[in-house]
Amino acid sequence: AQGRTFEVQAAPLAAETRRGAIAILHDISDLERLERIRKDFVANVSHELRTPLTAIRGYAETLIEGALEDSENRRKFLEIIKAHAIRLNNIASDLLVLSELESGGPAPEPERVSLRAAVEAALRAVEAEAGLRGVKVVCAKLDDLAILGDKIRLEQALINLLDNAVKFNRPGGEVRVEAARAAPDKARIAIADNGIGIPSEHLARIFERFYRVDKARSREVGGTGLGLSIVKHIVERMNGTVEVESQVGKGSTFTVVLPVA
Numbered sequence: 315a316q317g318r319t320f321e322v323q324a325a326p327l328a329a330e331t332r333r334g335a336i337a338i339l340h341d342i343s344d345l346e347r348l349e350r351i352r353k354d355f356v357a358n359v360s361h362e363l364r365t366p367l368t369a370i371r372g373y374a375e376t377l378i379e380g381a382l383e384d385s386e387n388r389r390k391f392l393e394i395i396k397a398h399a400i401r402l403n404n405i406a407s408d409l410l411v412l413s414e415l416e417s418g419g420p421a422p423e424p425e426r427v428s429l430r431a432a433v434e435a436a437l438r439a440v441e442a443e444a445g446l447r448g449v450k451v452v453c454a455k456l457d458d459l460a461i462l463g464d465k466i467r468l469e470q471a472l473i474n475l476l477d478n479a480v481k482f483n484r485p486g487g488e489v490r491v492e493a494a495r496a497a498p499d500k501a502r503i504a505i506a507d508n509g510i511g512i513p514s515e516h517l518a519r520i521f522e523r524f525y526r527v528d529k530a531r532s533r534e535v536g537g538t539g540l541g542l543s544i545v546k547h548i549v550e551r552m553n554g555t556v557e558v559e560s561q562v563g564k565g566s567t568f569t570v571v572l573p574v575a
Contacts, residue, residue: 318343358524362405362539366398401538408540411470412523415547424462424552426575429501432465433493436472440480448485451476455492459501460575463552468572471548474541475505475568482566483509501574506567512560520558521546545570 324337373391381387433456444451461468479489489507496502512520516527524539545568549556553573560566 319346358539359405359409362524363402366401366405369398370395370402405538405540408538408544411544412540412547415544415551422464425465426460427463427465427468429459429461429493429503430456432468432472433491433503435469436476437491439469439473440476443477444480444489447480447483449480449483449487449489451480451489451491453491455494457494457501459493459495461501461552461572462575463554463572464548467548468552471545471570472503472505474545475570478541479505479507479509479566479568483507495574496571499574501572503570503572504567505569506565508565511562511564512558512566513562514560517558517560521556 319342321340321342322337323340324335327334327336373395377388377391381391433453437451437453440451476489476491483489487508489505491503491505493501493503510528512527516525519525520527521542523543525543526539546556549570549572554571556568556570558566558568
């Protein structure tokens, strides 16, 4: 079969009048695919951890070798070490969340969750970051709907989307949030920004683990490369969908659709 991998086990088969062999074929295509995914994941994790660890080690060695006596550089180097330590903690936290979501274990019993309360909690979580970056966050429409799902995970997904919209924006930019009924049994949450946008060739892979459109910018703003993958897993576990539309230089819109209670 084209594109498939088989493991073959064969043994001779002898009879009184003729000789032959018996063969058993095992389709191991899925096992090979999972092994490739595992190896890629390990390689990506190693790379993501190595970058901040190398920086921490380098600045620590510089301090030990004499920079501790330089009050100006000492504070600067310690701030850099702190920033990389925070980044390591964020990567570890996101990896734990993603591992839990991908484990295939039973999801928590769905509960009625106020969509308005979840959006408002997410807005509060990114308020300080938006202020620091000069990005205005506007709640254009917020219907008071109840959805079936996991309150904590829903808030986490919304925070991840809002955090991206703020960090990949520009000073003076805007993020618009709308949450409304899309159909009798569906709620729609749209988070739109007028930031840098995403080139069309990257859209199909944007929800993959560690996939980055702009690696340098992502590390600059402190991204782990796991946020959107976490969003996708959370939304799908709640029987919903998440999609993205984007134009370079004009911005992006992430749309989440979830079942209402």
